[in-house]
Amino acid sequence: MRKILSLIKNKKFLKTSVLVLLAVLILGGYYIFQKSTGRVFINNSLIQAPVIIVAPSASGRVQEIDVKEGQSVDAGDKLAVVGSETLRAQTSGLIISASDLTGSSVGPQTQLIQMINPVNLRVQGTIDENKGLDQIRVGQVASFTVDAIPGETFWGYVDGISPSAKTSAFSFSTSRERATQQFLVYVRFNSTEFSEIKNGMSAKITIYTKTN
Numbered sequence: 426m427r428k429i430l431s432l433i434k435n436k437k438f439l440k441t442s443v444l445v446l447l448a449v450l451i452l453g454g455y456y457i458f459q460k461s462t463g464r465v466f467i468n469n470s471l472i473q474a475p476v477i478i479v480a481p482s483a484s485g486r487v488q489e490i491d492v493k494e495g496q497s498v499d500a501g502d503k504l505a506v507v508g509s510e511t512l513r514a515q516t517s518g519l520i521i522s523a524s525d526l527t528g529s530s531v532g533p534q535t536q537l538i539q540m541i542n543p544v545n546l547r548v549q550g551t552i553d554e555n556k557g558l559d560q561i562r563v564g565q566v567a568s569f570t571v572d573a574i575p576g577e578t579f580w581g582y583v584d585g586i587s588p589s590a591k592t593s594a595f596s597f598s599t600s601r602e603r604a605t606q607q608f609l610v611y612v613r614f615n616s617t618e619f620s621e622i623k624n625g626m627s628a629k630i631t632i633y634t635k636t637n
Contacts, residue, residue, distance in 0.1 A: 465557035467550035467610060467630040472571065472622055474545040477518065479538035481507040487526045492538065496520045504538050507531060518542040521624065541624055547584060548612040550630045551591065553605050557634070561586060566636040567612045572627040579622070581614030583632060 485508025492504050498514045505512045522539035531537065548569050552558055565583045590606035612630055616622065 463633060463635040465552070465560055465632045465634055467552045467632070469552075470548050470550035470569065470628040470630045472546055472624055472626040472628055473549045474541035474543060474547065474624055476521070477516070477540045477542070478536050479504055479512055479514075479540065480536055481510055481512065481531060481533055483508065483510065484530065484532045485510065486530050487528060487537070490523055490525065490527055490537065492520045492523050494520055494523055496523075498540070507537070512537070514540065516542050519624070543616055543624070546614075546616040546622065546624060548581065548614065548628050548630055550610045550612065550628075551607050552610055553607055554590070555605060557632075558586075558608055558610075560634040561610055561632055562634070562637050564637045566633045567630055568633075569612060569614075569628050569630045571622060572629075573623075574621060574626075579614055579619060581612045583610065583637075584613035585611040 488506040488508070490505045492498060492502075497517075497519055498504070499517045500514055502514045503511055504514055518540040519542075520538060520540050522536075524535075524537050526535070526537065548567075552561075561583060563583050563585060566580070567583055568578050568580050570578055587609035590608055592606075610630070610632070612632075614622075
């Protein structure tokens with residue numbers, strides 16, 4: 426104890442300790458800076474695939490609906506019958522919605538069935554225009570985590586950036602109060618390799634902007 430008190434009273438020891446502490450803080454700050462530099466984070470993200478709409482080509486009465494939500498289908502499988510028209514799957518995929526309209530009269534704009542092709546799953550992120558959008562380019566390396574699969578990091582690349590904001594409308598009372606616009610960023614990954622990743626899961630994206 427006496428030895429410790431002696432060291433504390435030693436000015437040279439205190440000066441050295443302060444310098445060491447400052448060095449640790451500087452190195453720690455540099456490490457954090459390096460970790461964040463060259464990266465854009467998109468926390469508002471979802472696993473999604475383009476939705477395929479199945480609708481009749483002409484008006485008619487729904488004779489039968491042959492699929493249900495969650496069912497897998499192959500290209501050519503019968504999905505529904507409207508009037509004399511048989512609706513078939515144009516590609517293999519997963520049914521995500523099937524309206525129970527048997528017996529109802531529907532028109533060519535009626536979306537009877539919605540399906541996706543799991544091969545086309547992507548991570549869709551929504552980013553504010555002032556949060557690094559200008560640094561993002563197609564082809565950049567990206568990683569992402571999925572809330573439903575903790576502890577795992579998945580990898581892919583930027584596959585697309587929406588050419589316009591999610592909404593073109595904005596309101597403001599003065600020229601200094603314009604609403605911040607949001608854009609969509611898409612990250613492609615090998616969905617066949619990671620079958621545990623499902624459509625609709627929440628995710629977080631990190632884009633490495635110095636990789637392209």
